[in-house]
Amino acid sequence: MLGRKFKILKLLGVGLILMALSATVACGGSAAPTASDSGAAKDSSVSEPKSIPTSVPKSADAEPASEGGDMVISVSSYLGFQGVDTNISEDSATKIYYDEVFDYAIGQSPDGNLVPGFATEWGVSDDFLTWTFTIREGMKFHNGEDVTPEDVAWTWNRAVSPESLGGFALEVGPDLSSEFTVSGNKVSVSTTEPKSTLPILFAAASPPRSVVWSQDYFEEVGGIDGFRDAPVGSGPYRWTDRVPGQYIEFTAFDDHYEKTAGYEKLQIWDVAELNTRMAMLKSGTADLATASVRNVEELQKANLQVLQAPASNISWIWYNYAWVEGHPFNDRRLREAISIAIDRDAIGKGLYNDQTTPACCYWVVQGNVGYPGDVEPHPYDPEKAKALIKEAGYEGAEIEIMTFSGDADFVDQPGLSEAVAGYLDAIGLKTFVSVVDGSALRETFDNAIKTPEQIADIVANQPPYQIAVRGSDTRFHSYRGAHIYYHSEGRRQMIKLPDVFDPLLDKAGSAFDLQDQHDAMAEFHRVVNEDYWTAPLLEAGAVFGATDKIGSWTPITGRPYPHNHWTIQP
């Protein structure tokens, strides 16, 4: 009797535990644990969530705190913080901390325009072949040495040397016909042909470019190995310590020519997991952290500040081998059908809490150079899409949607891909989603390295026909991204239509007036949009969570990661 009662109790107990476990696992399986009952509010008297600023926070003209204090920033970098030498390769993880330690010749204002850095001015000769940069005087390195034009020339010559695989070498180097030379307080270089977009490449932040190192210090510490352990720059923050795999620590540099850091000590933590970054914010371990459009409500409920840098991310669809005659994607009807089958508004509401807007153009948003302004996003017309599929004879065509995980470029690309797959299935296509890593995706769509025979062989063995759903941070000047993927001499050549795109891009690349560059790039984007060479999807702002320790911050448009840390003020 006792044994039976015990068995029944045992069964009931197991059942209760199973039910409790199922409930908790179900809750844990959702996008993010809510913080509604976390009790994380440090100030229990605050009963209402704080208002959410939807525009860029107030300017860093505010008086810096002379007392300083510490600030901790939590950010995700799937590559880890290890790089210092951008001669080695394009280590894009360095963009998160590089511009605190090093100055650039040309910088960017908050709205993305080019502004003087340690080059007070720059210009091109009458024949458009020689660029000259005037180097600011009175600048100091962190070790007290003067920043000289010789340091600038040495740094840049090293960066474009034949042994370099960095971005400077690969994008700037091939166009140079001379070394960087010094004359007085100026540094000059000649190009093989007129290159109007050179300053843009100098100002690019991803990966970092036109910095200046101290040649004397570099040689004193025995070269790159010594420099890497204790880098010395001229930026508003001085590198003081690095805990490998965890954080880098900086202290404010008081002798900067322009920038006054708001905090005495800054730590930038590498935290890959979004939930952990949220926990760091709520527990006060971090003061500023990368979040996403899906965390807005969670941050509000935890009485944290929600800061948004608008239009910082954009997503789109690429069609692979669309230029190959005979390939299905060479048929404009199929490309159009795929794009107009997608309800971008519904995806924004359902997947991103209505925090996105439909994008009109490939890799450019309002405010960027080249944004046409008169181009609408592709409409949502599933009936027309079905008719086009039928007319073109691609009912039941098998489409592989490739994407990669990781929120660095656009939030939840796999989820976005699944949503796209649903819409394409609804118009009669057969889709499946492949989530790969970013390198594999780029290699699949990188046609610069494939021979015509390889491409013909690949195309002959399809279906499935491959499209990519990918995202990126936006770029102030869309020329660079367009050139890489659409020009016949571009580094990746995702699409090879020299007769269509080379004239447009060459026009932008040779125009020395910013308005002319803008007009040429706008024309490029109109052509891409009208002929559906890509299917722009959504634009999103970058969302950051912050504690009350952050009074103001001035991010630069188009950068979805914490940066410009010197502008963070109490």
Next chain:
Amino acid sequence: MLTYIGLRIFQAFLGLWFIATLVFILSRSIGDPAEIFTARHGHVHARELMEERLGLDKPLYHQYGIYVGQLLRGDLGKSVRNGIPITKILMERLPATFTLGLFALGFAIAFSIPLGVLGAVYRDTPIDWFAKVMAFLGQAMPPFWLGIMLIILFAVVWDLVPPAGKTGWTSYILPGFTLGWGVMAGMVRLVRSSMLDVLDSDYVTMARAKGVGEIMVVSKHALRNALIPVITYSSLVLGAFMNGSVVVEQVFAWPGIGTVAVQSVVSRDFPIVQGVVIVFGAFFIFINLFVDILYAVIDPRIKYTGQ
């Protein structure tokens, strides 16, 4: 004994050489490593430069000779992404992985042995039932979810421990518990079943018949023999821990070797991938060597080869 140890050490180095050679062959049979890494650059010059850096422009036998020579000197090469010596990267990260692994294993052993023993001794009682439930929960709860729940509860709500990073002894608690919880579950079952086998054996019955107290029977006579499979399991677990738990390191931003492995795969930094595989293999080999030697200490009945 010495012959046995010497032979096992020789076998260990033989195994290590085999792993290193396999890594060398595999890294060159999946395609041109230089092209794989520089494919995104789209320049022929970039590939040629990378080939020269990696020594791939030399004949294969020459490459192998350089490779083995470097390994014998402890040189695993340099990261192609940032130029840092791989040995340096691994040495920077190994202590974090090692200490966390020890903590997790210590937690798992500290909980699983008493639970397993009590479950076996008090079979089919609430104590046994509790041990089984703990084992069940340990295997059912995914570490990713468990880690985040623990962070929310103990770091955010109660503010008892740090939520992330390696910042002091308290920062070991959550990741150590998360990592050790699943292992503890398996160990509880193992200890319990092993104890049940031993408690039913003749020599234990004899000990009881002689009037030896139950505590002595369990702790001195039974437990020692029951621990042998646990030691084997622990060695495998420790080897796995040394290779880094990617999930736990990601959730807790733990600066260990698992994260390095993932980052190097994502960034196509194949020299690091190579170095990590060799180091991981070495861990398993030498941990197993240590365990084999430990067996002989614990159980003198184990005969050595040739004796």
